[in-house]
Amino acid sequence: MMDKKTATIDSRPETMNRPSSIVHRPSFVKATLAIVQKDLSAEFRSFELISAMLVFSLLVIIIFNFALELDVKVRQSVTSGVLWATFAFAGTLGLNRSMSVEKDRGCMDGLLLAPVDRSVIYFGKAISNLIFMLIVEAIVLPVYSLLYNVNLFRLDLLGVILLGSIGYAAVGTLLSTMSAQTRTREVLLPILLFPVAMPVLLASVKASGGLLAGVELSEVLMPINLLIVYDVIFIAIAFMVFDFVVEE
Amino acid sequence: MIEVKKLVKRFGLKTILRGLEFSVAPGEFVALLGPNGAGKTTFLRILATLSRPSLGNVMVAGYNLPHQAAQVRAKLGVVSHMPLLYPDLTAEENLRFYGRMYGIGNMEERITEVLEMVGLENRRKDLVRTFSRGMQQRLAIGRAVIHDPEVMLFDEPYTGLDQDASEMLDDVLRTVAAEGRTVVMTSHDLARAEELATRFDILSRGVITASATQKELKKTNLLSFYKQALADS
Numbered sequence: 001m002m003d004k005k006t007a008t009i010d011s012r013p014e015t016m017n018r019p020s021s022i023v024h025r026p027s028f029v030k031a032t033l034a035i036v037q038k039d040l041s042a043e044f045r046s047f048e049l050i051s052a053m054l055v056f057s058l059l060v061i062i063i064f065n066f067a068l069e070l071d072v073k074v075r076q077s078v079t080s081g082v083l084w085a086t087f088a089f090a091g092t093l094g095l096n097r098s099m100s101v102e103k104d105r106g107c108m109d110g111l112l113l114a115p116v117d118r119s120v121i122y123f124g125k126a127i128s129n130l131i132f133m134l135i136v137e138a139i140v141l142p143v144y145s146l147l148y149n150v151n152l153f154r155l156d157l158l159g160v161i162l163l164g165s166i167g168y169a170a171v172g173t174l175l176s177t178m179s180a181q182t183r184t185r186e187v188l189l190p191i192l193l194f195p196v197a198m199p200v201l202l203a204s205v206k207a208s209g210g211l212l213a214g215v216e217l218s219e220v221l222m223p224i225n226l227l228i229v230y231d232v233i234f235i236a237i238a239f240m241v242f243d244f245v246v247e248e
Numbered sequence: 249m250i251e252v253k254k255l256v257k258r259f260g261l262k263t264i265l266r267g268l269e270f271s272v273a274p275g276e277f278v279a280l281l282g283p284n285g286a287g288k289t290t291f292l293r294i295l296a297t298l299s300r301p302s303l304g305n306v307m308v309a310g311y312n313l314p315h316q317a318a319q320v321r322a323k324l325g326v327v328s329h330m331p332l333l334y335p336d337l338t339a340e341e342n343l344r345f346y347g348r349m350y351g352i353g354n355m356e357e358r359i360t361e362v363l364e365m366v367g368l369e370n371r372r373k374d375l376v377r378t379f380s381r382g383m384q385q386r387l388a389i390g391r392a393v394i395h396d397p398e399v400m401l402f403d404e405p406y407t408g409l410d411q412d413a414s415e416m417l418d419d420v421l422r423t424v425a426a427e428g429r430t431v432v433m434t435s436h437d438l439a440r441a442e443e444l445a446t447r448f449d450i451l452s453r454g455v456i457t458a459s460a461t462q463k464e465l466k467k468t469n470l471l472s473f474y475k476q477a478l479a480d481s
Binding site for chain 1: 296297298300318319321322324326328330331332333334335336337341345346348349350351352353375391
């Protein structure tokens with residue numbers, strides 16, 4: 001369904017057919033990648049979004065490090081909570097910024113005018129947001145490991161962080177598109193996002209905490225499965241409702 | 249090329265367009281004039297598929313709205329007072345992005361062609377945020393014609409432009425229209441509209457209250473026609 005090319009037959013009256021054949025409606029994947037590439041190019045030139053997320057994240061983990069004066073045991077038990085609180089708040093900063101770039105200069109209209117399925121815009125923006133979150137997480141994790149003396153570079157834990165980030169970016173992109181159309185978007189997004197993303201955050205904290213405590217993988221399968229289910233549900237819902245969210 | 253019958257648009261309890269009737273023949277350049285709040289932008293957003301009609305029938309380039317919106321969008325170029333460009337991308341990167349969204353073949357050739365048309369070929373590698381308002385607006389027209397649309401919609405394209413930039417935009421608009429495109433433009437600049445358009449429609453209180461072609465206007469001028477139309481409505 002997604003890769004259908006347009007080779008559609010022009011059924012209009014002949015007088016309407018101006019001799020122009022430079023347009024071939026792009027495939028779903030190509031249009032999505034165009035949005036992702038555009039976002040990455042703009043961000044790697046300005047670093048406005050990533051630097052804001054990164055500075056915020058580093059400040060949070062440093063403040064926790066000084067404020068809690070943790071011993072080794074406590075450090076391990078609070079790691080998952082501190083990490084996911086940091087990722088969630090930093091993610092909100094990024095989501096807000098990513099959508100306001102589109103809204104402020106009318107670029108959202110430019111995207112909506114393209115002859116593609118509107119869910120292309122959702123997937124393009126969600127993938128960009130996910131990449132920005134993963135970049136910030138990739139820098140925060142080693143810093144956290146150093147400050148808290150906890151080894152976070154384990155495949156199973158990285159897998160959980162990836163699943164949690166996918167869910168957060170999926171629901172966050174949808175809600176930031178809604179909030180971007182309001183005057184109070186900076187305030188509105190966290191108010192809308194945190195209750196809705198709570199299942200993803202809770203499952204992520206539970207799964208990460210379990211893995212860091214050294215329990216068997218089978219014992220944290222429940223939250224991991226929940227994460228996978230939430231990711232699929234959020235992506236499916238966003239795919240179905242995005243058209244209505246951007247409609248005027 | 250554009251056929252609108254009994255168009256109604258409501259936002260909640262407020263009715264903006266009240267049974268509007270409008271049609272444009274292929275190749276025509278129509279200036280849509282009217283006071284602030286008359287519904288010009290709302291009407292253009294419906295033609296541009298950015299807003300849904302509440303009631304009525306809208307056909308653009310032979311396709312029905314809102315059901316065939318994607319087909320309409322492929323035939324449509326839209327320029328508003330906002331440039332719809334990304335400031336952290338260069339001129340050619342912006343055009344390449346929109347070109348990819350429209351699935352254009354021979355991309356580099358087309359980008360060069362469009363940049364030459366809007367007189368920005370020497371600034372192709374410059375970031376859009378370094379452009380003046382006039383240059384941004386010319387690039388916005390380049391963005392809107394990148395896919396060689398049949399119908400062009402201009403919503404107050406002269407907003408915020410100085411005299412020189414407006415004259416440059418005139419030339420670009422003439423080039424766009426000379427290529428056989430159908431053009432609908434809203435504007436408050438009656439002198440510019442009078443020079444460019446082949447027909448003038450006055451939109452007031454959600455309906456077209458008067459219409460005249462350039463030939464019909466020879467006996468009077470656009471300003472008198474505009475004032476008379478508003479007084480009669």
